[in-house]
Amino acid sequence: MDDSRRSFLKFAGISALGLGGVSILTGLKPGAVTAADTASEPLYKNTEKALTAERWGMVVDTRKLTRSLCDKMVAACHKTHNVPDLDNDRHTIKWLWTDGFEHIFPMKHDQYLAERLHGLPILSLCNQCNNPPCVQACPTQATFQREDGIVMMDFHRCIGCRFCMAACPYGSRSFNFRDPRPAIKEENPDFPTRMKGVVEKCNFCAERLAEGKMPACVEVSEGALVFGDLEDPNSEIRKVLRENYAIRRKQSLGTNPSVYYII
Amino acid sequence: MNDKGKIIVGLIIFVAVFTFPFWYNHGSATQPPEPKLTDKAKKAEKCVEDTTYMRTEHMQILDEWRDTVTREDKRVYVNKSGKEYMASLSNTCMDCHSNKEDFCDKCHTYTSVDPYCWDCHTYPEEKK
Numbered sequence: 142m143d144d145s146r147r148s149f150l151k152f153a154g155i156s157a158l159g160l161g162g163v164s165i166l167t168g169l170k171p172g173a174v175t176a177a178d179t180a181s182e183p184l185y186k187n188t189e190k191a192l193t194a195e196r197w198g199m200v201v202d203t204r205k206l207t208r209s210l211c212d213k214m215v216a217a218c219h220k221t222h223n224v225p226d227l228d229n230d231r232h233t234i235k236w237l238w239t240d241g242f243e244h245i246f247p248m249k250h251d252q253y254l255a256e257r258l259h260g261l262p263i264l265s266l267c268n269q270c271n272n273p274p275c276v277q278a279c280p281t282q283a284t285f286q287r288e289d290g291i292v293m294m295d296f297h298r299c300i301g302c303r304f305c306m307a308a309c310p311y312g313s314r315s316f317n318f319r320d321p322r323p324a325i326k327e328e329n330p331d332f333p334t335r336m337k338g339v340v341e342k343c344n345f346c347a348e349r350l351a352e353g354k355m356p357a358c359v360e361v362s363e364g365a366l367v368f369g370d371l372e373d374p375n376s377e378i379r380k381v382l383r384e385n386y387a388i389r390r391k392q393s394l395g396t397n398p399s400v401y402y403i404i
Numbered sequence: 405m406n407d408k409g410k411i412i413v414g415l416i417i418f419v420a421v422f423t424f425p426f427w428y429n430h431g432s433a434t435q436p437p438e439p440k441l442t443d444k445a446k447k448a449e450k451c452v453e454d455t456t457y458m459r460t461e462h463m464q465i466l467d468e469w470r471d472t473v474t475r476e477d478k479r480v481y482v483n484k485s486g487k488e489y490m491a492s493l494s495n496t497c498m499d500c501h502s503n504k505e506d507f508c509d510k511c512h513t514y515t516s517v518d519p520y521c522w523d524c525h526t527y528p529e530e531k532k
Contacts, residue, residue, distance in 0.1 A: 183453075185478035185491065287477060295474045296524060328526065331495060336523040351479050 190353030194370035196271065196290035197345055198399040199356075200381050201264050205365035211239045211262045214358040214366070221346070221357040223334045225324035234315040236343040237266045237358055245390060245402075258404075264366075266358075267292065267313040267343035268390060268398035278308035284340075290371075290399055291345045301338040310394050314342045371399060437514050440506035448500060452481060452489050466493060466521075494525045502528040 218224070218237040225234055239262035243250040246263075273292045275284050283298035284305050306314045320337045328334070332348065335341050346356035354360070359368045369378030387401040445451075451458045452465070469491040472478045481491040490496050501507045504527045512519065 183484055184482045185472045185476070186480050186482065187478050188480055191479075285475065293474065297470055297474070330526050330528075333494060333524040333526065336520075347477065351477065 188351060188353070192350045192353055192355075194289050195372035196370065196399065197269065197350075198290070198369065198371035198378055198401065199266075199269075199345075199359070200367040200378055200387060200401045200403060202365050202367070202381075202385075202403045203258075203261065203263055204403065205363070206262060206264060208262055210363060210365060211264055213361050214264065215239070217357045217361045218343070220327060221329060221349075222332055222344075223321075223325050223329050224341075225321035225334075226326060227319075227321075227324045232318045234317065234321060234341060236315075236341070237264065239263060240265055246388070248391060248393065249388065263402070264358075265311070265313075266400065267345075268311055268396065268400045269343075269345055271397035271399060272395060274308040274310065274396060275305035275314065278304040280304060287347075291347055292342075293344055293347060294339075294341055296333075296335055296339050296341070299339040301340065303340060305340055310391050310396065311398075314340050316340050434514075437510040439508075439510050440503060442501060442503050442507070444502070445500045445507075451500075452483050452487075452496075463519075466497075469493070493521060494527070498525075498527050504528070 215237045219226070222236060224236050227233055242254065242258045242261060242263055245265055269290060269292050271290060273284075273286055276286050276292060279285075280302060281298045281300055283295045283300070284292065285295065286292050301316065303316055306316060317335055317337050317339055322328075322334050325334060346354070346358075349356060355368055359366045367378050367381045369376040371378060373379065381403070382401060385403045387403045389398045389401055392398070453461070458465075469481065470493075472481075473491050479491055481489045483489065498504070504522075511517075
């Protein structure tokens, strides 16, 4: 056999060409398959009865609030979302809760406050700010704002750094210091629980809106809560806001909350 | 080159030790587990996609679902043949495959895969 460098290069060149040809042929095949596949790619959409809005908002009518009504609304919310009932105050998880006027509106607390507001439980929840500081603070984008204004938590991404809790001026976020499951009295199988080490908060019942239902608290509120589209001038919420004087929490901070309080 | 014998003996010992796991376990490999279907799943015959596709791609589908549902608020999955399903692990998957131990865990244990889905999402056994 002639072992010259020239014949070796010839042979190598021809082999390389042959291999290249094969790879071109095999390379074509999967391409053809994907092209046929894209015709019927699976897609995602929302249910037809889903409620939509440009910006969801809520009005809390404090004139209609009573202790028992507040308890009822809190219970409805916490039951729907598997919020645990923990004994230790420092571990408490709250989506919807009540507090005194002086705590909810520290900047509006006057020396001679209207008699009616003394000891009145004021309903409090995540303000679903239009300019949410928690979203800016979150390093993993686990907290994000949807197009319809709802500030959501993606628990899959939360790393439990609690920057959002430090950023939220309303104390609307809670951290799971321990596994919440044992502390859930009656588990709702339709909604997931959370795990130890994530932050959670009110989500304006995004999962219920997707099914065409009003938020759980609004459903049992007996008219004390009005929920609707803040951007739609014909919505009920705008009508209520037109006709009543309403305030928002810590407005001077510029977070632009979507929850209004009729005082 | 007077150490020929030592080198060859050493090489034989090295090869023997190196391949020990292969011939020690030869023939004793366990069969991969066959997941059990519930009656409901058997009746349905087809999952949200073909069985072969589901077998290899279910984790990708679930990963896609979790993003589209939570982040894009699109909760309905339309499969390749146009059928619609709610994209939900707890409510759609576990409704049919309600036997987590016999269906999910069997393969996951075999392949030593430990998904943390169940830290938050419930499965039917817990409904009791």
